Amino acid sequence: xNVTVTVFAILVLAASALGFTATRTKxxxxxxxxxxxxxxxxxxxxxxxxxxxxxxxxxYTFVALPALxxxxxxxxxxxxxxxxxxxxxxxxxxxxxxxxAHERGYMTVxxxxxxxxxxxxxxxxxxxxxxxxxxxxxxxxxxxxxxxxSQLGGxxxxxxGAMPLAxxxxxxxxxxxxxxxxxxxxxxxxxxxxxxxxxxAAILIIPHALGGWHSIFTAAGKALSAPLHRQPLLVAPxxxxxxxxxxxxSAFSLFLYPHAITSLLSAKSADVVRRNAAxxxxxxxxxxIIALLGFAALAAGIHAPPNEIVPMLFARFxxxxxxxxxxxTIVIGALVPASIMALGAANLFVxxxxxxxxxxxxxxxxxxxxxxxxxxxxxxxxxxxxxxxKFAIYFQLLxxxxxxxxxPTILLGLNSRSIPGRALLAGWVIGMIAATSFAVSDGFSxxxxxxxxxxxxxxxxxxxxxxxxxxxxxxxxxxxRVRPPEIEAA
Amino acid sequence: xxxxxxxxxxLALPFIALLDVxxxxxxxxxxxxxxxxxxxxxxxxxxTAMLLGVVYLATRVRER
Numbered sequence: 001x002n003v004t005v006t007v008f009a010i011l012v013l014a015a016s017a018l019g020f021t022a023t024r025t026k027x028x029x030x031x032x033x034x035x036x037x038x039x040x041x042x043x044x045x046x047x048x049x050x051x052x053x054x055x056x057x058x059x060y061t062f063v064a065l066p067a068l069x070x071x072x073x074x075x076x077x078x079x080x081x082x083x084x085x086x087x088x089x090x091x092x093x094x095x096x097x098x099x100x101a102h103e104r105g106y107m108t109v110x111x112x113x114x115x116x117x118x119x120x121x122x123x124x125x126x127x128x129x130x131x132x133x134x135x136x137x138x139x140x141x142x143x144x145x146x147x148x149x150s151q152l153g154g155x156x157x158x159x160x161g162a163m164p165l166a167x168x169x170x171x172x173x174x175x176x177x178x179x180x181x182x183x184x185x186x187x188x189x190x191x192x193x194x195x196x197x198x199x200x201a202a203i204l205i206i207p208h209a210l211g212g213w214h215s216i217f218t219a220a221g222k223a224l225s226a227p228l229h230r231q232p233l234l235v236a237p238x239x240x241x242x243x244x245x246x247x248x249x250s251a252f253s254l255f256l257y258p259h260a261i262t263s264l265l266s267a268k269s270a271d272v273v274r275r276n277a278a279x280x281x282x283x284x285x286x287x288x289i290i291a292l293l294g295f296a297a298l299a300a301g302i303h304a305p306p307n308e309i310v311p312m313l314f315a316r317f318x319x320x321x322x323x324x325x326x327x328x329t330i331v332i333g334a335l336v337p338a339s340i341m342a343l344g345a346a347n348l349f350v351x352x353x354x355x356x357x358x359x360x361x362x363x364x365x366x367x368x369x370x371x372x373x374x375x376x377x378x379x380x381x382x383x384x385x386x387x388x389x390k391f392a393i394y395f396q397l398l399x400x401x402x403x404x405x406x407x408p409t410i411l412l413g414l415n416s417r418s419i420p421g422r423a424l425l426a427g428w429v430i431g432m433i434a435a436t437s438f439a440v441s442d443g444f445s446x447x448x449x450x451x452x453x454x455x456x457x458x459x460x461x462x463x464x465x466x467x468x469x470x471x472x473x474x475x476x477x478x479x480x481r482v483r484p485p486e487i488e489a490a
Numbered sequence: 491x492x493x494x495x496x497x498x499x500x501l502a503l504p505f506i507a508l509l510d511v512x513x514x515x516x517x518x519x520x521x522x523x524x525x526x527x528x529x530x531x532x533x534x535x536x537x538t539a540m541l542l543g544v545v546y547l548a549t550r551v552r553e554r
Contacts, residue, residue, distance in 0.1 A: 074515075080531045081508035084538050088501040091542055214523030233517065233525055240511035248509060271550070278542035284535045292528065 007324030019175035036180030054188030059334030067306030069294025110352025117421030127352030133399030258344030423476035431469025
């Protein structure tokens, strides 16, 4: 067995073992949902930083982002402005969300919607959107793991990596089931240290080996030579609006995903959330460097399926043992968010879809959520093993556009209740239909061209859909005001 | 008393600087061989973190 595979296997098993240490927490009763799903809301600045960093900057990001830059050049770099402007949004809106949730004991966005708008229909709509968006996201973490496993060869590549995937995921399901959020939080520390080591090594070794950034960009420019645009290292003028809307729309939807909300609510104070808004951009610098690895792969003349270029760069430029460490980093980087996504989605589904349909108040017992977490893990694994990867990618893209349709309800409800729940529900319905039809009409492209007179504006479907959503919500609010006032329920 | 809201306006800067793509969609000046388009956006990651730090400290003091 070669060195790379050995180091890889040892590190992934060590991470899983760490996950199980969290299942032996003595300080808390893990049968209580608050303790199991939110770590008792006791995480301080440092642990929150590791957890949010491990949760938001996923393995799929680390595989797919350089792949995107490798394929389309500058346009793929939108992830950097996206991961930057997300933090003023966290500071301004999500810290406030934390405070409201803490004061009222809300555990999910669905709880917030029920409390704010007293509409169980809206609660189900917003919660179901989050669950639907989370499932393909979990599946894509597995896609990221698969890209690494198939590159590694040896025993881990047996059956296209299906066996080791199933083992890693069974372990993940087990420690999440027993330990709750504390399990991925513990692994996140380990994972993030590995990530920083990998990226520092990558930036020290790879540009040097390829003759510096200037020659990397020159070579990458030649390799891309996009027919659309005479300058492939820049965004074409007609795509600049698309670039800005991709960044803006993604930034607003990032923290509305169930896994982001779960990690956010585990912080022990709103101050921890605000401090992390200022500290988390450190990960966005890593993200930018990783995106530039797409150009390095072009300059190195790597020809491969885009998802495999990062492990190929590691294999080419790192010593074998370090390549094993870097590959393990990606796989562990998939386990942390996958665990939190399954947990967050399960919690949302049990509390805000199942409970309102059966006419109940959500229980504080963790049992149902724990079982559903296992089911979501299994479902995602099946999705990747038995379905086309393209299906998961399309579904994930659509999920991103859907999640943004929950933004008006959540963000407008933070400081006022001037927009009634019924108006927001109407906006949500039209926004979801708009997002879906934009996506389907153009072969699941995230971009759509809108023609206004002689102008053509190419933009992100999620942003166009949410503008329609807002227009409907505001319009409906005006219509509801014209009618005589109704009797308000408390 | 300066309103806390006044400090929050600082946080509009990253949105303007990053969403107005034409202002940075060019190659020169390069930094360490990296085209302007890329290093400008990476620099704004750092600047945004610093702005958030300033706003955090300024608004926290006022809360007490």
